[in-house]
Amino acid sequence: MSRDECVGTNSSSWVFGYAQRKWFSMMNNKTVPVSLVGKPDRVGILLDYEEGVLSLVDVDRGSIIHNIRVKFKGPLCPAFGLWDGELLTHSDLEEPAGLK
Template sequence: MVVCWRMLRGIRYRFLLVVARRQLYAVESPKRYLTFKLDEKTAHSCLDLFKKETGVKYRTIGIDLSKVPKNPERFREWAVVLADVTLSTGKHYWEVTVKRSREFRIGVAEANMSREECIGASDCSWVYAYLQRKWYSMSSNEMVPIGFFGKLDRVGFLLDCEGNKFSLIDVEKVAVISTITAEFKMPLVPAFALWDGELLTHSGMDILQGI
């Protein structure tokens, strides 16, 4: 009986050890978050990237175009820059801090969109635009007003590739303010346009619970 008890106790110990190891592995397994930087190769000459290419700043006088490396990826007519990652599946969340900007657009665009167009002006990009202290959803150059929400200094964005939805998030209230529904053509890329001030992107974040 003593031997049997010891054997059972040993088996139970090994079982608990295996369970504990599995639980530890589950807790410590890294989650896959959307992480991106801004792609300098796409940035218009009026835009400067900073903070390890996670921020973009508008300059009143742009760089002489003759001094900007020519490549087909660069926006030459509009102050636009794209992120360096393409998205085709899953849900992805990021936030943007706005500093001293009164006019900008933030959204997603087809990765191969024309570099002669501005995001929001064609049917291959979907954005939230801020202009004259008001928010708008925008695509194909059509602007739909959105009611005021929260503070302007930081906002969130949620892309649902399978659901064909792109949402504007009030970070303070953890609430969806507006959702654009469209037949997205993949792959998509986060996209930004700026006419004053600066934007700082925050990726590598989990989706806020409750949205």
Template sequence: MALPMRAVMSGSRALRCLGALAPLRDFSRVPSRREISFKLDEKTAHSSLDLFKKDTGVIYRILGIDPSKVSQNPERFREWAVVLGDTHVASGRHYWEVTVKRSQEFRIGVADADMSRDECIGVNNCSWVFAYSHKKWHGMQANKLIPITNIGHPSKVGLLLDYEVGKLSLVDSEKGSLIHTLTAKFRGPVVPALALWDGELVTHSGLDVPHDL
């Protein structure tokens, strides 16, 4: 799988999770119920990304926005086409879905709320994602690729986060069955995370965890 642009990094840089982010956002917004409801946070969106559908969808622009014309803040991704969700999760099991049919190259998953804004999700040990590129799926963590087969390119997929157990699963949203699970050791609050290099993605949150998962 050919990773976009500079996704393969040196070990020392790939393991650096904390950027110059200050202060962190209020963790009191951690949801207490089993379902997570979130929007995408424009303050974190790279200048090549536009939000739409009331900040639940993101579209990639080849030219993007002139970086000088977007508000400069330490939460915005500076080098990679990444955007984070606006809700922190530090407990519980949560499920959301992403419509992926209009993108051919993307990553979806979760990341530490305070990960460096100079890195891409999937290349460090503070983000856990499922990547689709060149008509193939992979799990990604710490820049390691884990092939995922027998899935194709569905119009929509689900993500199941089990924070205490340390698992993030890719779900067949039509069948309600697990496709692949990544294991993780979360050190603090995580947020939904997306990256894309063409097309668009739309998130669907506020969903109950499917009974059979």
């Protein structure tokens, strides 16, 4: 996608976001509210490329909060945005036992 485009506004990018104390997902410029029970302290992103699923995960509970189903067309590149708060990223970690 072009640098002039925002992530989540086209069919080749997807977003999980948190704004105004509410979680949402966005794809093709369509925003979908994500309902949560409580407010997780840590969230993660779980990608199942073969199944075409991108999941928002409550890390402490080891549970999936929300899924986006997509047909991936090629290699993926993660992007992170931060406006106010703290961002900590990890890679090459084992999948949490509760999600296997």
